[in-house]
Amino acid sequence: RAVAEELPAAIWEKVKDHPCYSEAAHHHYARMHVAVAPACNIQCNYCNRKYDCANESRPGVVSERLTPEQAARKVAAVAARLPQLSVLGIAGPGDPLANPQKTFETFERVAQLAPDLKLCLSTNGLALPALVDRIAAYNIDHVTITINMIDPEIGQEIYPWIFWRHRRWTGKEAARILSEQQLLGLERLTERGILCKVNSVMIPGINDEHLIEVNAAIKSRGAFLHNIMPLISAPEHGTVFGLSGRRGPTAQELKALQDRCAGGANLMRHCRQCRADAVGLLGEDRSSEFALDQLDERL
Numbered sequence: 001r002a003v004a005e006e007l008p009a010a011i012w013e014k015v016k017d018h019p020c021y022s023e024a025a026h027h028h029y030a031r032m033h034v035a036v037a038p039a040c041n042i043q044c045n046y047c048n049r050k051y052d053c054a055n056e057s058r059p060g061v062v063s064e065r066l067t068p069e070q071a072a073r074k075v076a077a078v079a080a081r082l083p084q085l086s087v088l089g090i091a092g093p094g095d096p097l098a099n100p101q102k103t104f105e106t107f108e109r110v111a112q113l114a115p116d117l118k119l120c121l122s123t124n125g126l127a128l129p130a131l132v133d134r135i136a137a138y139n140i141d142h143v144t145i146t147i148n149m150i151d152p153e154i155g156q157e158i159y160p161w162i163f164w165r166h167r168r169w170t171g172k173e174a175a176r177i178l179s180e181q182q183l184l185g186l187e188r189l190t191e192r193g194i195l196c197k198v199n200s201v202m203i204p205g206i207n208d209e210h211l212i213e214v215n216a217a218i219k220s221r222g223a224f225l226h227n228i229m230p231l232i233s234a235p236e237h238g239t240v241f242g243l244s245g246r247r248g249p250t251a252q253e254l255k256a257l258q259d260r261c262a263g264g265a266n267l268m269r270h271c272r273q274c275r276a277d278a279v280g281l282l283g284e285d286r287s288s289e290f291a292l293d294q295l296d297e298r299l
């Protein structure tokens, strides 16, 4: 748990008003996500593309998709009405770094209209190493990477394919490339002092035991937080696509795994698996109140 006394001053400066990185901050500061990034460059076996990216978001939700121009307008309008707003994140509905033009144009516009907001993004990591310079240039100082495995044997059970260097890769080869890019991206970000959170989806019988090794691997590369999230097994939302018959972990299994990771990378235990267009304090959903058409009416 991030508290002032335990952290170097430069890091505390970055986490103190980010509700996801500091458990203390989540009662006082709000974040908003804008869903400007529809495409994805990999397939996760638990994702149904009709809905938001399941690596960061609540399953079965379709977010309000915006152009970068609409997104920036919405952020400025929300910032004027919600004084606790401290963070703007891009987390979908696909992978933000598989849509670099839209993602970076949005950050650029937001930086002009609301320069005090911290910028944050989440990614599956495949395109990350090549974009680290750009992430740093746009002053994005928080990045979440979803890392579900470091072993391609396990990875092939989770990822049926990736799209990389103009072609589709499958099987162990796909998982090997994805894992290399994720870990390289994490190293490059932490070398530059960008704070990284790693999300892992716990899939019983596939990567549950293995996540202890993932925790050690990300700690050694400087990850600030590890957020182990349960697979949410909701067939009506298609969230077990490719993993049919798999159940999510029980709350006790999740807690037991988190406890076994104690002493490794710090664990986040207050994630709410927010929507890709979430607005407000963590745990409260004001996305409909702040939908673009609602704001337009009030402008």
Ligand code: SF4
Pocket: 040, 041, 042, 043, 044, 046, 047, 048, 049, 052, 053, 054, 055, 093, 094, 095, 124
């Ligand atoms: Fe779905 Fe996100 Fe995985 Fe892409 S990275 S397949 S959007 S869960």
Ligand code: SF4
Pocket: 019, 020, 031, 056, 057, 270, 271, 272, 273, 274, 275, 282
């Ligand atoms: Fe924070 Fe988790 Fe919500 Fe992302 S999904 S904004 S990490 S609480």
